[in-house]
Amino acid sequence: MKIFSCQNCRNPLYFENTVCLVCGSQVGYLEETFSLVNLTQAHSGFSLGTNNGKFYRYCQNAQYDACNWLVDMSSSSTFCTACSLNKTIPSLEIEKNLTEWRKIEIAKHRLVYALLRFGLPVVDKDWAPDEGLAFNFLSDTSHGNNNAPVRTGHLNGLITINIAEADSVHREYMRKQMAEPYRTLIGHFRHEVGHYYWERLIRNNFQEEQNFRAVFGDERADYGQALEKHYAQGAPKNWNYNYISAYAASHPWEDWAETWAHYLHLIDMLETAFYFGIKIGDDFGNTAPIKMEAVFDPYTQPDFEAIIESFLPLTFALNSLNRSMGQPDIYPFVIPDNVIGKLRYVHQLLHKK
Numbered sequence: 001m002k003i004f005s006c007q008n009c010r011n012p013l014y015f016e017n018t019v020c021l022v023c024g025s026q027v028g029y030l031e032e033t034f035s036l037v038n039l040t041q042a043h044s045g046f047s048l049g050t051n052n053g054k055f056y057r058y059c060q061n062a063q064y065d066a067c068n069w070l071v072d073m074s075s076s077s078t079f080c081t082a083c084s085l086n087k088t089i090p091s092l093e094i095e096k097n098l099t100e101w102r103k104i105e106i107a108k109h110r111l112v113y114a115l116l117r118f119g120l121p122v123v124d125k126d127w128a129p130d131e132g133l134a135f136n137f138l139s140d141t142s143h144g145n146n147n148a149p150v151r152t153g154h155l156n157g158l159i160t161i162n163i164a165e166a167d168s169v170h171r172e173y174m175r176k177q178m179a180e181p182y183r184t185l186i187g188h189f190r191h192e193v194g195h196y197y198w199e200r201l202i203r204n205n206f207q208e209e210q211n212f213r214a215v216f217g218d219e220r221a222d223y224g225q226a227l228e229k230h231y232a233q234g235a236p237k238n239w240n241y242n243y244i245s246a247y248a249a250s251h252p253w254e255d256w257a258e259t260w261a262h263y264l265h266l267i268d269m270l271e272t273a274f275y276f277g278i279k280i281g282d283d284f285g286n287t288a289p290i291k292m293e294a295v296f297d298p299y300t301q302p303d304f305e306a307i308i309e310s311f312l313p314l315t316f317a318l319n320s321l322n323r324s325m326g327q328p329d330i331y332p333f334v335i336p337d338n339v340i341g342k343l344r345y346v347h348q349l350l351h352k353k
Contacts, residue, residue: 001110001268003275004036007049015113016106018068028058028070031081031116037070045073059083064092066105082112084124087134090163097139100166104137107185111193114264117299118350121200125157133196136160152188154195161188187261194260195253201349208349212256215345219252226251242338259339263346265331266311270298273314280317290316304347308340 004013011022013036019026026039028046039046045055054072059080061067069080077084085108090097115122125132138150138160150162165185202208213219230250239249248258273294281291292313301307312335319329335343 001113002034002271006036007038015110016068018062027068028056029068030056030070031113034113034117043073046070061105064098064102066102067109069109081116081122082109084126085112085122085133085135086137087125087158088136088138090137090139097163100163101137103166104161104163104185107189108135110186110268111189111264114268114299115193120197120350130157131200132157133193134158137163139163152192154192157196157199159189159192159196161185161192187265190261190264191257194257197260198253198256211345213252215342216255216259217252219256221251223251223253227254240334241336244333244335244339244342255342259342260346262333262335262339263343266307266343267298269314269318269331270294270307270311273310274298278314281313289313302351304344307347308335308343 001015004015004017005011006013006020006023006025006027008025009020009023011020013020013027015029015036017027017036020038026046027036028039029035030037030048037048039048039056043055045057047055054074056070057073057078059067059069059071059082060078061080061083067080067083069082071077071080079086083105090101092098092101112122121131123132125134134157136158140149140162150160150164152162152165153160165188202212227250230247235243235246235249239246243249243255243258244262245258248255274297277294279293284291290313292310294310294314296306298307315331315333319331322328322330
């Protein structure tokens with residue numbers, strides 16, 4: 001994620017800020033320019049310092065401290081693009097639900113930011129029932145009467161997230177239960193939306209299906225049987241030579257979703273490095289594998305080799321910083337050559353759509 005700055009005093013701002021803590025200016029996120037903008041009260045709403053002739057209000061979910069995106073006052077919707085995707089949210093009268101939902105919204109808004117930066121279609125299912133995207137955020141206690149736990153997943157453009165994933169204790173318990181090296185809210189969102197965009201970008205496109213199968217394998221293999229085998233027997237021996245995670249080895253669809261998620265991970269990390277102007281490895285030779293300088297915006301970088309050559313040293317530096325604090329690696333993955341090829345496919349697909 002990029003680092004923003006107050007237009008009044010140039011103080012750095014985070015993506016979720018609504019107020020500059022230095023000068024007190026009110027700010028909001030303007031999705032059409034991908035920027036945090038300073039606001040001036042006007043006409044029961046806000047105007048911008050750019051004097052673009054428009055007036056804005058905060059998204060309706062701002063009342064819950066869950067969104068800082070702006071909506072054009074001429075719009076018939078009271079929700080921003082990100083919040084309009086919500087089909088079901090938990091009861092906000094329960095304080096724990098409200099706390100966890102806010103965390104979920106932070107991750108979801110960061111996801112939608114990335115999707116829009118790539119120019120991907122982000123349309124809610126109310127407007128496009130067959131091709132749109134929607135989210136159900138559910139809790140186990142409110143999920144029917146059968147006492148079955150809510151399962152995070154994707155089906156026909158509807159992504160379900162168990163809000164318990166916003167609880168760090170629960171998430172760590174599940175990470176250990178599933179033998180995962182990494183489990184985060186943003187990771188769930190990136191993985192599940194990968195399934196959705198497989199349907200939008202690849203499915204029913206004969207040539208793209210052939211391209212996909214040449215890289216990931218034939219997704220027509222029985223999905224249910226593949227997952228059953230994975231949970232019963234685990235990943236195949238030496239899976240780490242060909243897959244980014246053990247789960248990716250279960251079926252081509254899961255390989256795609258895991259790879260897609262990791263591509264979004266690396267783009268987000270590199271964008272942050274770019275806006276901080278990060279440069280590392282100066283004391284090493286020019287060919288050292290831990291030397292890099294973040295000199296480009298990864299969303300607009302067509303050269304995949306430049307992205308991967310910057311990303312790998314960055315993860316080495318980040319992991320080293322965490323180890324200095326006695327913490328586990330922040331990026332606990334090794335990317336083999338075969339996975340780099342899969343990441344390259346995702347990159348090329350996004351840049352040719």
